[in-house]
Amino acid sequence: MRRRFLNVTEGRLEKVIAEHTDLSRNRARSIVERGGARVDGEVKDRASTLVPAGAWVEVRSNAAPDASALLPIRYRDNSIIVVDKPAGMPSQPTRQGHAHHVYGIVAAQERYVGLHHRLDTPASGLMLLTLHPKANPEVAALFQEGKINREYRVAVLGDPGPEGTWETPVDNLPARTRFVREGQKGRVSLLRCTLETGRTHQIRQQALDAGFPVLGDRRYGGAAGRAWPRLALHAAVLRFSHPRTGRAVEVSAPLPADLCGLWGEAPPTAARVRRSTIDLSEPDGLLDLGDDALHDDDLGDNLGDDDLGDDDLGEQQAPEAMDDEG
Numbered sequence: 001m002r003r004r005f006l007n008v009t010e011g012r013l014e015k016v017i018a019e020h021t022d023l024s025r026n027r028a029r030s031i032v033e034r035g036g037a038r039v040d041g042e043v044k045d046r047a048s049t050l051v052p053a054g055a056w057v058e059v060r061s062n063a064a065p066d067a068s069a070l071l072p073i074r075y076r077d078n079s080i081i082v083v084d085k086p087a088g089m090p091s092q093p094t095r096q097g098h099a100h101h102v103y104g105i106v107a108a109q110e111r112y113v114g115l116h117h118r119l120d121t122p123a124s125g126l127m128l129l130t131l132h133p134k135a136n137p138e139v140a141a142l143f144q145e146g147k148i149n150r151e152y153r154v155a156v157l158g159d160p161g162p163e164g165t166w167e168t169p170v171d172n173l174p175a176r177t178r179f180v181r182e183g184q185k186g187r188v189s190l191l192r193c194t195l196e197t198g199r200t201h202q203i204r205q206q207a208l209d210a211g212f213p214v215l216g217d218r219r220y221g222g223a224a225g226r227a228w229p230r231l232a233l234h235a236a237v238l239r240f241s242h243p244r245t246g247r248a249v250e251v252s253a254p255l256p257a258d259l260c261g262l263w264g265e266a267p268p269t270a271a272r273v274r275r276s277t278i279d280l281s282e283p284d285g286l287l288d289l290g291d292d293a294l295h296d297d298d299l300g301d302n303l304g305d306d307d308l309g310d311d312d313l314g315e316q317q318a319p320e321a322m323d324d325e326g
Contacts, residue, residue, distance in 0.1 A: 004058045004229075007051050008261065013037060014047035017059055020257055022070065028059075036060045071105050074126060075251045079135040079244045081106060082128050084253040087230045091118035091127065102127055116143055117198060122218070125152070125235025126253050130243075138243030143198065149239035152193045153255065154179075154203060155232035155262050156212040157224040159189050166206035170199035177206050183263070188215065190263055192236075203233060215262070230258055 005020045017028035017037065029047040031037060037044050038058040039051055051057060070089065075082040083102060085091070090101040092115060106129055107113045114130035116139050128148070130139050142148045159181075166177045176196040183190040189212065193203050204220050207213060213221040216228035238251045255265055 002058070002060050004056065005258065006261070007055045007057055008053055010053050011051060012047065013039065013044055013049040013051050013057075016051045016057060020057070021059065023059075031059060031061050070100065071102065072253075074253055075249065076131075079130065079132050079242070080128060080139065081110070081131055082126055082238060082251045085119055085124055085127050085235075086256065087122055087124040087258065090121045091115070103129075114139070116140060119235055120201060120204070120231065120233065122216070122231035123233045123235065124253075124256050124259070125233075126238045126251060127235070128238060128240075135243045142240055142243065146196060147240060149237070150195045150198075150235065151237035151239075152195070152203060153182075153234045153236045153259075153263070154191045154193050154207070155215045155228070155259075156189050156191060156207050157187060157215060157221075157227065158212040159184065159187075160191070160207075160210060160212045166210055168206050168209045170202050170205050173197075173199055175199045175202050175206060177203055185262065185264070188262070204231075228262070232259060232262060234259055 003021055007016050007020070009016075009019075011019070013032055014025050014029040017023060017032070018025040021028070023031070028037075032047045032049075033045055035043055035045050036059060038060075039049065040055050041058075070086055072084040073081060074084050083106065085102050092101055092103040094101065102119075103113060103115050110131055112131060112133060114133070114136050116128060116130065116136075119125060119127050128139065130136050160179065161181065163180045164178075166179070167175070169175055174197060177193055178196065179191045179193045181189050182192050195202060199205075201220070204214050204217055208217075208220045213224040215221065215224050215232040216230050217233075218225040218231075221227075234253070234255055236253055236255070238249075240249055241247065242249050255263055
């Protein structure tokens with residue numbers, strides 16, 4: 001395990017680590033005392049070390065985390081389950097050999113799992129899966145007919161305006177994304193995006209085509225991809241009619257700790273949600289991109305993720321390993 005984040009509130013090292021990761025204070029203290037923590041690059045082996053706001057903290061440990069603890073459940077009944085995928089976890093098996101993926105974790109705990117859509121590996125947020133074969137036709141139809149409302153929170157470089165619609169094709173297929181600007185931080189616009197189609201990397205490609213790359217997008221973002229430690233895209237809300245009862249269901253996922261700094265929101269408490277495992281940074285942590293950031297063709301480092309898109313699959317009971325798409 002290796003995690004790195006930017007501390008936002010002064011505090012004891014063990015407490016800071018516990019607040020920004022999925023580790024308990026006891027576990028954090030143990031790692032610190034074994035020399036597994038660095039503050040601004042310097043090893044600190046005392047749990048009581050005071051960490052100032054703005055310091056970079058890195059935690060290293062050979063112990064693997066409990067996979068199920070990394071995948072909070074936001075909704076569950078006998079037919080469906082909605083989980084909150086952390087950034088960096090694939091939706092399904094990959095040829096890159098990821099140890100944990102959403103399908104595998106849920107399948108290890110349930111008698112049956114149906115996979116109907118995927119979320120980009122570097123993105124975070126909500127995924128809907130079925131827990132009974134009888135729910136498959138209804139859920140597949142909801143996706144195919146565009147009756148599942150998917151709302152994302154996305155940070156882009158530049159200002160696309162207060163609201164609008166992106167309709168550029170994705171992979172030569174019709175694609176449509178509506179957006180509303182919910183705030184601005186300097187040159188960064190904070191958007192709520194709603195998908196009306198489900199194409200691979202739809203928001204990321206359409207935002208780039210419009211001239212407003214997503215922060216932290218190492219694949220498409222150019223200089224903007226280096227401006228934030230992770231992809232600034234979070235699947236925040238799912239709204240749909242229940243496949244068995246027809247009643248309205250709305251499920252939401254709070255911003256993970258590593259995106260809260262962009263939106264200026266307080267990180268969720270440990271009692272509400274497990275932390276994601278990527279960096280936590282404040283707006284001040286944004287890199288200075290220069291005036292040519294919007295036109296930089298350098299894609300930066302390829303993360304090597306199985307960067308699968310949030311495309312609609314239809315039901316797959318046992319998905320096979322897949323290569324990187326796009």
